Amino acid sequence: MLSTRGRAWSQLLRVAASCSNASSPFANRDLPWLQQRAGISITGDGADSHDDFKPVHKGDAGVSVQEHIERDVKENPVLIYMKGVPDAPQCGFSAMVVHILDEYGVRYKTRNVLSDPELRNAIKEYRFHVYQR
DSSP states (O other): OOOHHHHHHHHHHHHHHHTTSTTSTTOOOSSOHHHHHHTOOOOSOSTTSOGGGSOOOOOOTTOOHHHHHHHHHHHOSSEEEESEETTEESSHHHHHHHHHHHHTTOOOEEEEGGGOHHHHHHHHHHHHHHHHO
């Protein structure tokens, strides 16, 4: 019998496979999930945004992004590097992962890759090295 975590991962894999289906509500990955859901469109890259509203990066002094990722992975049994936050996921896959883990009562931590471009690029590199081993 599968554990709660095992059932959650099984369900997650089934959902991920179905997301490639054109009729899936999450098939349009060009717009963030929240924008699709709310029926709004936000354009621009924030270059004209006031400094108070631009992302602030608080890095640990002397710790690289790769080291930060390694620490996150070691300290958290279930960690999601996602687009958005659990209360407002910004892509269909992130929304579905959060929904499934919440449904099964799995405790997890998250990191929003959209808030830090350096983290977003570093996690892609980290993932590549993990799969190559």
